[in-house]
Amino acid sequence: MAAARLVDAGLRVQMLDAGLQPNEYGRLVPDQPFLEARRRDANQSRYLLGDAREGVPVGSQMVGALLTPPRQYVLEPTNSSRSPIRTSGELEIRQSLALGGLGAAWGASCFTYSPAELQRMGLEPGVFPRLYDEVAAEIGVSGSLEDDCYPFSFSGARNLQPPVDLDENARSTMDAYSRNRAALNARGVHLGRSYLAVLTRELGERRANPYFDLDFYHDHGQSVYRPAITIRQLEQRENFTYTGGVLVHGFEEPASGGVTVFCRGLTDRAATEYRARTVLLCAGAVNSARIAFGGLGAAECQTSFLNSPAAFFPCVNLARLGRRPDVRRLSLAQISGILVPPDDPAELVSFQINHYASLLLFKLVKEMPLPPWAGLLVARLLVSSLSIVGVYHADSPNPRTSLRLSRSKGSGVAVADIAHTPDPAIERVRSAREQQVLAAMRQLRYLPLGAVRPKWGTSMHYAGTIPMTAAGAANALSTDRDYRLRGTRSVFVGDSSTWNYLPAKGLTFTIMANARHAAERILGSLS
Amino acid sequence: MSIAKLASSLKPRDAEVLALAEREADPARSVQFEPICRGPWFAVAALAVVGLLSVPGMLWRLVRALLGSEARAR
Numbered sequence: 001m002a003a004a005r006l007v008d009a010g011l012r013v014q015m016l017d018a019g020l021q022p023n024e025y026g027r028l029v030p031d032q033p034f035l036e037a038r039r040r041d042a043n044q045s046r047y048l049l050g051d052a053r054e055g056v057p058v059g060s061q062m063v064g065a066l067l068t069p070p071r072q073y074v075l076e077p078t079n080s081s082r083s084p085i086r087t088s089g090e091l092e093i094r095q096s097l098a099l100g101g102l103g104a105a106w107g108a109s110c111f112t113y114s115p116a117e118l119q120r121m122g123l124e125p126g127v128f129p130r131l132y133d134e135v136a137a138e139i140g141v142s143g144s145l146e147d148d149c150y151p152f153s154f155s156g157a158r159n160l161q162p163p164v165d166l167d168e169n170a171r172s173t174m175d176a177y178s179r180n181r182a183a184l185n186a187r188g189v190h191l192g193r194s195y196l197a198v199l200t201r202e203l204g205e206r207r208a209n210p211y212f213d214l215d216f217y218h219d220h221g222q223s224v225y226r227p228a229i230t231i232r233q234l235e236q237r238e239n240f241t242y243t244g245g246v247l248v249h250g251f252e253e254p255a256s257g258g259v260t261v262f263c264r265g266l267t268d269r270a271a272t273e274y275r276a277r278t279v280l281l282c283a284g285a286v287n288s289a290r291i292a293f294g295g296l297g298a299a300e301c302q303t304s305f306l307n308s309p310a311a312f313f314p315c316v317n318l319a320r321l322g323r324r325p326d327v328r329r330l331s332l333a334q335i336s337g338i339l340v341p342p343d344d345p346a347e348l349v350s351f352q353i354n355h356y357a358s359l360l361l362f363k364l365v366k367e368m369p370l371p372p373w374a375g376l377l378v379a380r381l382l383v384s385s386l387s388i389v390g391v392y393h394a395d396s397p398n399p400r401t402s403l404r405l406s407r408s409k410g411s412g413v414a415v416a417d418i419a420h421t422p423d424p425a426i427e428r429v430r431s432a433r434e435q436q437v438l439a440a441m442r443q444l445r446y447l448p449l450g451a452v453r454p455k456w457g458t459s460m461h462y463a464g465t466i467p468m469t470a471a472g473a474a475n476a477l478s479t480d481r482d483y484r485l486r487g488t489r490s491v492f493v494g495d496s497s498t499w500n501y502l503p504a505k506g507l508t509f510t511i512m513a514n515a516r517h518a519a520e521r522i523l524g525s526l527s
Numbered sequence: 528m529s530i531a532k533l534a535s536s537l538k539p540r541d542a543e544v545l546a547l548a549e550r551e552a553d554p555a556r557s558v559q560f561e562p563i564c565r566g567p568w569f570a571v572a573a574l575a576v577v578g579l580l581s582v583p584g585m586l587w588r589l590v591r592a593l594l595g596s597e598a599r600a601r
Contacts (some may be wrong), residue, residue, distance in 0.1 A: 038557045047551035056548045058541045322570035325562055362548040369537035371545055371588070374559070374581035381570045381577075384562045451587050 001135060001512040002280055002494045003240065004230055005519035011526075014240045016274060018097035018266050019083075019244030022104070025050070025070035029218035033327050034358045037214070047217055048360060053295070056072055057192035057363065067105060068216050072262035074105040076099040082247060082266065084408065092416050092455040093286065093307075093462070097266070099244065100227030101284060102460055103508060107225050108197040108332050108350060110141050112141055112156045112513075116346065120501040121512065123466040129156035129342040131513035136160060139225040139512070140203040142196050148181070151191030152338040152348065161200045163193045165211065169355040169387065172319035174335065176444040188340040189440040194333050195350065197225035197509070213358045215331035224332070243457045246272060249413060250294030251279060251491060255444065259490050262294070278490045278522055280483075281497070286403065289465035290414040290499040292477050293405040300406040301476035305418055306464035306502040311434055311453050313389045315446040317355075320385040329499050331358050333390075338505075346470075347394055349433045350504040356386040386486060389448075391434050391442055392459060394504040398423065403465050420456055461507050469489035482525065483518040493520030537585055569577035 025047040031038050037044060049055045050069030067075060076083050076095045083095045086289065098104040112132050115125035133156075135526045142161040143154060166174065177184065177191045197209050199221075206229070207221025214374075215224060222229055234240040246263040253259055261274045281288040285305070293301055331355075337435070339349040356364070361383060365375035395401075404417040438448050466477040478486045479498050485491040494515040496507055530541045540548070563573070 035561075038560075039554055042554060044554060045549070048552045053545060053548070056545050058544075068533055093551070322564055322567040324564040360543055360548070360551055363552050365547055366539060366544045368539075369534040369585070370539075370581050370586040372539045372543045374577050374584065375539065376547065377563075377577045378574060380560065380563045381573055382562060 001138070001521040002282055002515035003234055004138070005239050005520065006280075007234055007240045007518045007525050009519075010239065011523075012241075014241040014243060014274065014276065015234075015242050016246050016248050016263060016456040017099065017491045019099040019242070020073055020097050021099060021265075023431055026218045029070065029214055029220075031210070031220065032212065034213040035325075035327050036333075040078055043065055049494055057366065061481065070217050070424040071105045074102065081357050083287065083402060084410070084413065084415045086415060088419065088456070090455060091420055092419060093416075095284065095286060097247075099231065103227040106226075107352075107506075108507050109336060109506045110136070110143075110154065110197055110509035111350070111429040111503075111507075112154050112196040112292065113503055114152075114155065115509055117348075117501070121503075122498065122500040124517070127221065127517060128408060128510075131516050132157035132509070133159045134485065134516060135512045138230070139197050140199045140201075140206065141509075142198055142200045144193055147192035148185075148190045149336060149338055150176075152321060153192065153336060153350075154195040154205075154338070157344065160195075162175055164196060164198055164200055164209065164330050165292050166193070166325040166334055167325075167355065168318050169317055169385070170334040170353070173317065173444055173446075176319065184440055184443060185188060187436065187440065188342050189337060189347070189437070190340070191444075192339040194336040196330075196334075197454060198330065198332065199223045201381040202322075209330060211328040211330055213327075213329045213331050216249045216358060225305060229350070232493055235467075236503065243274070243478045247289050248283065250291060252295065252406070253491070257490075259488075275492075276527065277314075278492065280492045280518060280522060281485070281496045282518075284460035285392045285465045285497045286416050288493055288495055289362070289403060289477055292418055292466055292491070292497075294414050295491065296477070298476070300404065302402050302404045303475060304467060305401050305420075306395045306397065306462065307390050307401070307412045307420075307457050308395055308459050308461035308502050308504060308507070309430070309456055310390055310392045310461075311430075311440070311451060313391070313434075313438060313451055314356075314389050314449045315381060315389055315441055316449060317385045317387050317443040322381070323384055325357060325384040329355075337437070337440075339433060339440075341433060348504050349394075350392045350506070351435065351437050352390045354388045354390065356383060356388060370486045387446065387521065389437065391437050392461070392504045392506075393430050393433065395464075395502045397464060397467070397500065418457070448505075461502065463502040463507065464495050464499040465467065467500045468498040469500070484521075484525070489512075492518055492522055505521055533589065533592070537588050 055069040096102045118125040122348045136157045136159040144163045209223035245266045250262045263272045333352040336351040337351045361379040364379040368375040400421040467476045482493045
């Protein structure tokens with residue numbers, strides 16, 4: 001988004017990126033609904049399970065278990081030497097070197113942040129309604145302006161396509177919500193259709209979603225927005241150059257002006273350099289900090305790290321138990337909710353309801369303490385009503401969580417050590433909030449079956465490693481109000497690294513708006 | 528052995544999961560993996576029956592897991 005803004009302004013822009021390309025599985029996914037493909041497609045094992053059966057999770061594997069083989073290239077392995085991160089056993093921080101980063105596999109849920117949230121993050125609330133509208137028009141967001149969640153989830157943006165069609169599971173949930181709205185609202189619970197970067201109308205060369213229920217495997221007609229779409233569009237412009245296959249590890253600002261950026265080849269590790277007048281870092285919270293550290297020349301440093309923790313609750317939607325599932329449906333979360341805790345209304349909790357349909361039964365059977373034959377029968381009986389309620393919490397800087405950067409001996413590559421010690425008081429509050437959400441779900445006739453609490457960090461919502469602070473603040477890495485990295489003249493940071501607070505709501509849409517804002521600040525600095 | 532570990536020992540082994548996945552991705556067997564949709568009361572009754580029928584198998588797995596953990600402890 002930042003590159004697009006700069007290219008539109010007439011600047012010559014070069015994007016340096018690892019840029020791993022999608023594997024071939026996506027091309028095998030047929031243009032037909034999931035249930036039909038399951039009955040007829042002889043190639044289905046390739047994209048459902050993967051050629052090396054990489055789509056079959058083993059042991060206690062949690063992260064990536066829901067990433068299907070066509071999307072698994074997006075996540076860098078935890079033991080990656082290209083992007084090394086060290087954590088304790090209770091943490092799992094994941095990175096992406098894919099074209100478009102983690103956005104290549106995001107769930108397409110869009111949220112705007114309120115002025116109060118933007119203020120806490122250190123951003124300028126006044127400019128974001130315009131930025132949100134511009135991003136919504138660019139990527140195509142579907143949703144309703146009349147929704148109960150609109151004031152909490154998507155206020156400020158009005159440029160929307162019609163909402164996606166609900167499947168029977170989602171419709172029954174919204175019906176139950178309508179019947180219980182007053183009681184739920186009194187408890188701070190608001191439910192509505194998700195705001196999704198999914199087209200319901202054509203947009204340029206992109207098509208409306210065909211409701212094949214194959215969205216976890218392939219983006220038919222590019223109906224789901226992925227950052228790679230923007231990059232491919234930019235490649236048509238003469239003032240844009242895309243350089244893939246490189247990892248940026250540092251920079252230098254020569255006295256003569258400008259910036260020299262240092263890279264290594266992704267495969268051959270060959271060193272390369274690029275020159276620019278100005279550099280904008282948008283490599284994600286961990287990797288932007290890694291590059292900033294590499295450029296500032298310290299032997300090691302410690303900075304803040306924010307992560308939005310999540311818990312998942314498999315539930316049976318009793319209204320749909322034993323009922324026939326929809327053939328025509330969208331796989332992504334059609335319903336989202338917000339809990340405004342009555343005792344702390346500033347600390348919103350976000351939750352999303354995913355109906356489990358196209359992710360295959362063997363993954364359910366794997367988690368059941370039953371013999372496989374029994375697990376399969378239970379899965380077949382429950383799957384049309386099975387939903388996963390994901391509850392997400394906000395995060396603020398605290399001394400119990402940190403990112404320490406140091407240089408590895410030999411290669412000199414910056415190694416990220418992430419440490420987190422849970423705060424019992426905070427965990428108690430989060431647990432209480434989750435119980436409030438579950439109480440609301442019971443009122444909607446959802447029967448919770450258990451809780452899945454993945455390792456801290458698995459939500460892959462990260463921020464806060466180069467916070468935007470007032471001058472003189474004591475953080476090893478920081479930016480000024482213009483997104484400029486402190487200690488540099490011409491290096492800016494345009495991703496969630498600069499945020500001082502991470503709201504519970506999904507961050508991707510605001511990352512895009514924020515990147516545009518950072519680009520505008522660069523334009524201001526150049527003029 | 529904690530309850531969580533006991534429950535975990537009852538879960539299918541990786542080889543069983545893989546075999547199930549192979550069957551599920553075979554279009555000739557897709558009917559064996561389609562949702563059973565005969566109404567909510569049938570679903571409740573069927574779940575109860577499956578639960579009862581799987582008790583002997585679960586007990587057998589439990590005993591095997593306990594004996595296995597004792598043998599490892601020795």
